[in-house]
Each structure stands twice: as C-alpha cells, then as structure tokens.
Amino acid sequence: MSDVVEKTLTALPSLLSLDSQPGSGKLSSTSKLGNLIRGITELTSKHEEEKLIQRELSSIKEQVASPNTSMRQMKELMVRAIYCEMLGYEASFSYIHAIKLAQQGTVLEKRVGYLAVSLFLNESHELLLLLVNTVLKDLQSTNLIEVCMALTVVSQMFPKDMIPAILPLVEEKLTHPKEIIRRKAVLALYKFYLIAPNQVQHIHNKFRKALCDKDPGVMTASLHIYLQMIKENPEGYKDLTASFVTILKQVVGGKLPMDFNYHSVPAPWLQIQLLRILSLLGKDDQSTSEMMYEVLDESLRRAEMNHNITYAILYECVKSIYTIHPKAELLEKAAKCIGNFVLSPKINLKYLGLKALTYVVQQDANLALQHQLTIIECLDHSDLVIKRETLELLFRITNAQNVTVIVEKMLEFLRLSKDDYTTIDLVGKVAELAEKYAPDNEWFIETMNTVFSLGGDMMQPDIPNSFLRLLSEGFDSTEEDRQLRLFAVDSYVSLLQGEPGRLPQRFLQVISWVLGEYSHLREGLEPATTLRLLAKLLDMKHTSSETKSWVLLAMSKLCEGPDCVSLAQELSERHGGSLDTVLRQRVQELRHLSEDAELRASVLPRDAAQEPLEVDSSLSFLDGFVSEALSAGAAPYKPPHQRQEELAQAKALSLEPYGLSLPISMSSCSLADRQSPTLLSMSSGLSGNSTDLSHKGGSTTLKLDGVKRVWGKDGYLAQKEPVEESAQVEVPSPLCSPSRQGGADSTHSQTPTPTPTPEPEKEKQQLASSLFVGLGSQSSVCLMGKSEQTPQRFRRKAKGQGSSSGASEQISNSHYSTQSTVDNLLCNNLLDSTVTSDLAVSTPEQTPQLSQEVATTNGTCDAEQDLIEETDPGNSPSLIRANSTVTADPPAHKDPDRPKDSCLSSHLPAELAGLSHSEIIPLCSSQNLDLSACHVQKEDALLLVIFIENSSDSDIEQMLLQTESDELEVSCVTDSPVEAVRSLSVSVYQYSLMVKRPAAHVALAGTASYQLPSGESQVMQFSYRLPLTSFIRPLCVSTEEYGTLWLAFSQDTKQNLALLNDGQDPLTATLDVLKNKLQLHVVDIIGAEGIVACRLLQGQPCLMHCRVHAGSLAVWLRSPVPDLPDCLLYHCQRALQEH
C-alpha cells in the first residue's frame, strides 16, 4: 500500500495544472477556493500573497455579514476562511459565523461549522460559551451523526467550566446501543478526566463497565483512562491485573476479529496500551509481576522482527520487562532484543536501541559494555539526533574514571548544537558531572569555564549559584579550598586579559564575584591590577547593568591603596550621573569604601562569604511603617493568591446569569473548579476545616477565601532536601554481574583521552576503553556514575558543621554518626537502671572482639573507678553506689564503648538523671583528656552535657571550654565552670541550647584549651551535632487559634509525603507516628484532613496542614521562622521512612 501511495505522490508536482491525471478529477477548477489556491501558487512574493489574502478576507467578510447568504454558501465561506487562517492570516470576524453555522446548518453544514470552530477557537475563547447550547442539543439529537459530531467537538475544545453542563448527557452515551457512540463517549470522558479529573470521579464504576464492553473498540478506548488513573495510583487497580493479562493473552493469541489487525499484527495499539499498563502495575511489586511473566514472554515470542509495528511492540515489551520486578529469563530475552535493535542497520531502530539501553543501563551496565563499539560508532554518527541520544546514555554510565572523556564528548556536541533546549539540558548535565567526578581542580575550573561560556545566559541559574557556593563553602581540606580558589582566580584573570567582551553576562558575574572574594590569595597580584581588569568590563557595550553591579561590588571589596582610590574616584565621576539608580548607588559605595579602609573591613569582611546573612524575611522592621499607613487609611496587604481568588470569584459571579439559561442546572458547578481540579472536594469538606472556624463575621471572609483556594491548590513544591543530604544519598547499586568483556576493557583503563593512532579501529578501541572504564566486573560494583565507588572529589561540607572540621591537622574528632544500635539499646537499658546499681554488668561478653586494643589506650573507666568519691560530690548517693558496682565488676572496662557510656552516664547531674538522654558519644581525645557529650531533652529546655575525663595521672589546669555555632545559642548552665580537672577524674559541663537558625541538623563547634602540668598549653577541637527534632515540642492550640495563626505566617512549604497504610485509618496512623516521633500536637482531624502544631523550645510555632490526596499525604507547613517548615518537613519524611 505505502509503495503505491508514495509512487502516486511522487508524480504530484506536475499535476498542478492538469485535469486528466488521477486525483485531479476531483478538483473543482471553478470553485472559489480552487481559484484562491491556484492564485496563491502563482504568486512570487510574500507581499503579493498578503495583498491577495486581504482582498479575499474582505470579500468573505462582506458576504458572511450579508443577511442573504445561505447556510450552504456560509459553509463554503468558512472553508475559505479556514484556509486563510492556515496561511497565517487572522479571520476573527468569521468565528461567530462558524458557531452560527454549527448551530443552524444541516448536518453537512454543521460539520463544517464544528470543524471551523475547533480550528479557530481555543479552549478559553469566550465565544465558546455560545457553543454550549448547540452541543447540548446535538447530544440529545436522534441523528447519530449529530451526536458523533457533538462528542468529537467536546473532546477537542470544550470550556472546562462548562463540563458539568454536558457531563450527564455524555455519561448517558456510555450505554448507547451503537458502539461508535460508546467509544466516542469514553474518549470524551477521558479528555474530561485529563482536564478536570474531579468532575468525572463519580463515574469510575462506569469506566469498569466500558472496560468489559463487548466491543473491543470501546474496551480499547477505556484503557486510555485506566492508563492515566493507574499512573496516578497504581495501588488502587492491582485487582485488575489479572483482567489486563487475560485481555493481552487473547489479543496476542489472535482472538480479536481480523478487523483489528494492522498489517496482519493483532491490534498493536491495544497491545502496547496493555503493556504500558502492566508495567505500571508490576513496578516494585513481585507478586503482581509474577502474574504477567508468561504473557510478556508470549508477546516477545509472537512479535517476530519483520515490520515496524512489531518493533514497536517489542520495544514496549522490553521496557515493561525492565520496569517490573525482574525475572532473569525474561531479562535475558529482552537484552537480546535490545541488542538486535542496537545492531540493526535501520537507523530508527538503532535510535530506539540506544534509548532502551539508556533506560536499562541502570540495572545492567554490562549491556552497555557488550555494545560499546556500536555506541562509539553512534557517538560519531552524522545524525545529531543519534549522537545526542548516545550522550544521554554515556551520561548514565559516567564515573570518576571516564568523566573526562565523556564530558569532552558532551562539550564537543554543545559546540555544534544550536538548539537552546538541548544546550540548557546538556550544560546542566556537564555541570553535574563536573561537580561530582572532577579529577582535579584545573580540569574542574576549565570545564566550568566552558560550561559558562557555552551555556551563556540561558542556562539554569542554579549552575552558577551552586558553583559559587561550592567555591565559598569549600571542602574538607583548607589547602584544597585554597588551591581551587587560586586556580579560579588565575584562570579568570587571564580570561579578562583576553577578550572578555565575548563572555556571557552570567559568566562575568561569576568572574567578578570570585575575583572580589579571592584574588587576594594570589601573591603578586596587585589589587589595582584586578581593579583595572574589572573596570574594563564597565566600559563594554554589552555589559548589562546587573553585571555592572556585580563588578562594582567586587571592586568595592578590592579597593585598597592610593591607586585604587583614584580609580574609584574616576569611576564615580564617570558613572555617578548614570540613569540607573542601582549603579549610581554602587559607585557611591565604592568611592566611600575605598576611602575608608576600616569601614570596608567591617562592611565587607574578607572570607566572610560563608557567614550566613541574617535576613528578616518577615520584614518586621517595617511594622511601624505599615501600622502608620494603615491608620492613615491605606488598604491592608493581600497576598497574590488571595487577590487572584477574589478575581476568580468576581468572574464566577458574572457568569451566573448565563448559567441560568442552560437547560441543566449550573448551580452545582458555578463555583466549582475555576482554579484547580481539587477545589470541588475541598470546598465541600471545608465546613469542617479548621481555618474557617476562626473567622466569624463578614470582615474576615476575604481571608477565608484565600485559605480556601490555597487548600484546593494541587501543585506542590519540588522536594527540598537539606544540602548536607545531597552528598550522602547515593547508594551503590548492587546489580552488576561479572562479564567476559569487562575484564578485557578495564585493563586499558586510565587513559583519559584517546591518543591518536594511525588505525581508526585501534582508536575506537581506545576510546572504548576510556569510556567504559569502571563499568562491569573488574571494577567491582561501580555501575551508573551515580553510585559512589570512588569518593567524590567535591564533597560538600555538611551544613552547619562549622569551621572545626576543616582544620584536620588538629586533634579533632567528631563522631556523631558511628554509634551502633547495640550502643543504643544498652544506653536505654542503663537509663532504666541507673539508680539500681547494676550498671554495665550485663555487657562484657557481647563484644569481645573489640575489647583488647581499645582497652589499652582508653583507661577511662579505671580512672573513674578509683576516683568515684572525689568526683561530683553533688551527685546523688545512689549514683555513687552505682559506680562502686562498676568498680567491682572487672570485665566492664574491657568493653570499649559501652562501659564508657555507662560510666559517664553516672556522672550526669542528679537533676538530669531521671530524664532520657541521648547516647554519650566521644567528641575528641588527647593523651590526657577525653571529651564526650550527650544531650538531655527537658520539657522546657535542651541541655548539652559535656564530660571531660582526665585519664592521666596529673591534674589539668586552666581548663577552658568555648563553643560557637551558627544555628544555636549556647549558654553555660554550670554555676562555676570547672577550671581544673583532677587526675583520673571526670568533670561535667552543662550548656543550655536554643535554636537561632533552624536547620535539619544543628551543630556547634567548640574548643577545649588547657594547661599541662609542664605549663604547656593544648587545644582540642570538637563538634557536636543533633537533629532539630530535639528542640521541637508540642504546641497545644485550639482549632480556632490554629486558624488565626495560620494566616499570620509567611514562611511556607508544601510536599507530598508517604501515607502509612498499616492502620485502619491511614491519616490517623500517619499522624500518630509523627506525633510520637517528633512530638507534634495533633490539633484536629476532620475527614481526610488533619491539622498539627508544634513549636521550637523558645516558642516559635510551626503549623502543618495535612490532607489525604491520591494515596499520599499532602502537607503544607507554615511558620514565622524561615527554614523551619523545610526542616520539619525533612524530619517528617525521615520519620515516615524509618517507620
């Protein structure tokens, strides 16, 4: 068939003027449309065409307006109008006539009318409202053709708000005796489901009926809806798996009527739809997957490679097999199938083969190894599409060993690509790889330079942001930091000395910032030199004013010395009169700061980039101003969403009169769903909602609206993980099986770039070895660049860990993550029995393997045993007794960690002894001293207890502990800080902690300085970290108070959380877990919604609103404190995951 078509079509161009050829007989040479079309083809210039069409349009316009024009003529006019629009000329005058034609014409005219409407008008066009009545009438027509047309048009462009008006009629058609009507009705409902899912929720059981329809066409149509619903909630449809499998079996087995065959393949569209549904159902679900293995195998077997359509089925099969719970036998067949695709000479199949490889390489990297030579060929393919797809594949297999080659290939492509979307995407990927796997500083900076140059000003803004953050926060080694910064400075100075005019603005901004912060690191680089380089940027024509601000700020940081003062003065003369106020201000600042070094040092301290800025995001300093304005009669501020809601409300009202004219009552839908698909359900559930209880009387209704809309809104922000998490989350994937090829390839490894050799084959081999190094069996488990086999070079410093971790030369230990669970258990046991004197007795044999070596270096318990009487006289007698038992129990001190806890916990001050405390963990130690700490959670406070043990036989003098933290306020509780720690004794310090700035984990850094008997002074550094949850307490408020508070808070965040399914009521079960783990107060549960409140120790509240939606828990947190909602959300997530 297609051959015939192609041959005929090839003969076409010559037909234009001939009547005798096949096909042309149907052309009406005398028709006006025919004349128009012919007229246009004869024209030579765009200008002439324009003139002709304008003439045509005005003639059409005249005729449509004439009362004498018949519907039949109108139909012909509409066709011409459509043609003009297709050529790109607007014929808006004809829109209303198209609607009229659909309304009043006979069947054939009506059809043209509907077609014109669907081509002319958009879903939101106001004229469409005029069509609603026509559609309603046609849906009720006895003429099947009219019903069909109405259903077709409804699925194309029907105003969303009007769906309720016609929904009952469409629903009715699901039981129509004619299958074509049923099918169209199902598809129309599918369309409704896509644009307004809530409105068709009540007919889900009717969808089931459609699924069981005796006509396979209707059943096929219903699968579109099912695919969509299953995508959103696979759990809800597991019971249908068997049915889908049976249907697929029948289709594959050729049980459908021959009509459904396509090129003798049984119903391929249906097969593919079913395969897609099955893969969604079988994902991460072994038992469901097991139900479908057989039919998948059958599908693979039946789809012999002979036609495009069977390849399509095979491709879908392969994807399913790799998506569901794996079965070795099937995977093997699927892998072979992918192999056939990749090796196929047909380029389309090769492309899909690459895509399939990209898809499966996460599970089976060996597959990529098997096809490495093909992949390399594709990398140099003349078709950019193939090349691009290959890069996508390589991106997935990048690791620390092959990163340079792969990034080089990506950059090569970037230089060729002209497509913005591709550039943005690839630039992001290169930046990601560079940050993750950079082999050295030089490479990193140079790669990022290319990224900034090529990505220009369209790349994602987070790339420069995260680059600068990386540079400023630094890594684990200060020296490394310095090297990297130095390298960046050198690189940028030479760039500025070249042709900075060609660099994108974003890059110039990065350069300015880095030079401003770090150019002082380069010895011999005079500030004046840098200043002059920067000043040059100000004079360039293309420099944007934003960039100029960056440049000037950088200059302000640098201006030092007389040269600079004069330069600053010169600049201020030149730019002081600029029309741009920001620029003028910056220049002024520069001039002032250059003249006053002291002021500059305090305003722009060096190396302060990582100090957090205190931002008062509630703008409280404006309170006075606001209240003054309000009292002067100004209107109160309304947040944008509230204003929008009011606008929508106003609109809804204006539609009301029209609604009344409809045959079907619109009252049910007048309010529904202007803003969001979920509004309907929300507004019905609102009566019980906490937030409206708090507002009585008319004056508050406005605020209420805001809240209403907000609850209904469905879009949630993307998950915001705290920074420190990002470095840790990747888990190596364990799926690699040994391969024959892997070994051979990896032996070539470590040749980062292909060295040119005369033989192209060898070149390819070499490229292969450098690309695929690190994959497969030789290099153990490192699949997927994502897994962290090789340590990440630029591992971000954990947020809030403070400065201590950077100074690795000093004695600093911070073990906060290494305690074993055994430890934990034991600690709890001990807590219960602290007073009853059987401390630590139960432990000796549990960890014999650990004991020996540590016991020698760590004599802590000995120290205590001997000196119990002397330490802490304030402790209760029972504790002393407890310690005596320890003394009497020799094996105790052989156990390295646990007895330590036990021994130390006995030193807890008496008033804390009954409270639960965290595990006691070592902070740092030196020859003489061991520092450990734990925190104790009290109702109204959080106490940090630091134990200092002197294990030497000499006293330690002038003991001084100092702490600092960005996030915490630390105050010493101990009345008179201990100054000396006697030989073999333990001193205890107590600090009370408050949160200054919330973070998921807060930390403090400290130093302990002391003097040895010899007079020598020593310093130790330590840090201590604890989760924010330690500071969270329940906040008991009434529902009404909650509502008032909610409206007052500006910091918010939203997210979907997993809903626990183990209880009767998932919402209650989930909230209970949160309540118990995080000490939240559940204020109220109303239907599918719950409200929860908590506060930080010092009283700042955080509110959480939860709603069950589509199988997950949609939460929305608000607080007056920045970051608090995010942090709490993080812990909620953790708590639910761990549950």
Place this chain on the structure above:
Amino acid sequence: GMRFLLLFSRQGRLRLQKWFTPTPEREKKKIIRDMTTMVLARKPRSCNFLHWRDLKIVYKRYASLYFCLALEDQDNELLALEILHRYVELLDKYFGNVCELDIIFNFEKAYFILDEFLMGGEIQETSKQIVNRSIEASDMLQETMEEYMSKPAF
C-alpha cells in the same frame, strides 16, 4: 498522548494542523515555524525522530508532503510512525491514490477523516474497515462525495 499533527509541503507550506491540547496562537506559529525548519533541514535517510523542547517529534515524508507528529515523553515513536502511515492509508482509501493536491483542495475532508481516526490525542479507531464502515453507515463522507462529484459546491 499526542500534542499536535502538522502536514506541510516541501516548501514549508502548512497543509493541515491539528492541536490536541490547547495552544495559544502565538505558540502555534512558533511551533509551525520550528517544525518546518527542523524537519526540512533533515537529510534523507536520517532518523525519523527528533527532540523539540520536552516533546518527541516523529516525522515522515510521503512524496512532497511531510507528516509531523508531536508526542509526549512516554509515547512509542515507532507506533507514532505507524499512526502517520495509517492516516495516509485512510486518505488514500478515501481519495483513491491520494496526492498533495487532494489534500490542498479538500483539506476539510482530510480533517474529517482525521477526526474519525484520532480523538482527543489518542487513537480512536485502528480498524480501517470500521472507520470506513462507520463513515459509510453514517453516510457522512459518502454523501459529501456524491454531492461533491455531481455538483461542485464552490
């Protein structure tokens, strides 16, 4: 689901456009421009699949006419190619050895056939026989054909 279907000539002239999701006028113009330049620049024997923003573009040339279909990310490209092919077959069946001129001069018929074949961006009827049967049963195209053949309307 499908996003849009465009038919255009080798000279880049639009012959048919179908938008399955609401698209602003201005965006349509940009897409049409992008599609024609992208597709026309392809060399013969290249891959029939392209990327455009987050969409997949599947195109195929039949004689002087390019058929160009945009898909969402999850859709099967090979299947889309067959959708185009099936549409050509349907046109062919209706016009009898279809050629570009048939589509130029009778574009509204091409739209009607398309509406019977695809609905709301999904395949409505894959059986050629059934499409024809439903067309004949309702006598829709038949009637226009007769009318058209006997007394040209325009």
